[in-house]
Amino acid sequence: MSKLPDFEGMAMFAKVAEERSFAGAARVMDVSVATVSRGVSRLEDSLGVRLLNRTSRQLSLTDAGRTLAASASQIYCEAEKAENEARDMAGMPRGLIRLAVPMSFGLRWLAPILPDFFRAYPDVSIDLHLSDAVVDLVADGFDAALRIAVLPDSSLVARKIASVARFVCASPDYIDRHGRPSHPHDLDERHCLGYAYRARQDVWRLVNGAGEEETVSPRGQLRVTNVDALIPMALSGLGIAELPEFVAAEYLADGRLESLLLDWSIKSGGLYLVTPSARARPAKIEALAEFLTTRLSQPSWRWPR
Secondary structure (H helix, E strand, O other), X not given: OOOOOOHHHHHHHHHHHHHOOHHHHHHHHOOOHHHHHHHHHHHHHHHOOOOEEEOOOOEEEOHHHHHHHHHHHHHHHHHHHHHHHHHHHHHOOOEEEEEEEOXXXXXXXXXXXXXXXXXXXXXXXXXXXXXXXOOOHHHHOOOEEEEEEOOOOOOOEEEEEEEEOEEEEEOXXXXXXXXXXXXXXXOOHHHEOEEXXXXXXXXXXXXXXXXXXXXXXXXXXXXXXXXXXXXXXXXXOOOEEEEEHHHHHHHHHOOOOEEOOOOEEEOOEEEEEEEOOOOOOOHHHHHHHHHHHHHHOOOOOOOOO
């Protein structure tokens, strides 16, 4: 098995060669003279060659030392450059963000504001993954995700940006033909349209002001993996859809859909920015978090307005 080069010893030797002094190298590197001496001796032992001639009064390079000094100095400079670039990356928003976002929300509300983000942060780019399926941030290599849910306990770090209400909706035509339900028991589950990526299972959980809870299990003709696909069925009067506020608001506003069960509600979730860790998050992620919070914490999709 190959052995890694002794980069620490190489760096210490480079500074000793430059300063012509163990004490000078130790001072520049902010370590003890003993640490520098051990590092250089370890390097010599590893290479099997003497690099320095040491006397009580002077220090000089051997032929091998002179040959190695230039390369060691270059390695040291490259390492310093790499560290400085990494610190700059941590301090200034730049680089690629792999971001997962639910499709309907991403198309309706995120994509329209991204140009403003890129104008503010021209050195940041985003690889935008649009899907309602919940991705594994760590396993799938994502830097962050927007999630719309009542989030369970998790090892991930979640920052709530806004609350998101949900509505049980039907068209005026459906209500004319089937009546307006006043209780979840009045819903015909055969007309309730399903959504495959609901957090726990495809069940509507409703609660009223008295704290009573009821569940509805959709058994309609259509089950989808994206909520926008429910809209045509609901508008045509062929089904009842449970929709997030950011989708439902425009149809409720113009009367094409009406909210049912006004004395009942589905537990509100939230819009969250989720990241694998809050410790030492890159500046690009912090910039995205602040931007999304500023632009989406008071959303225009609220209903009623």
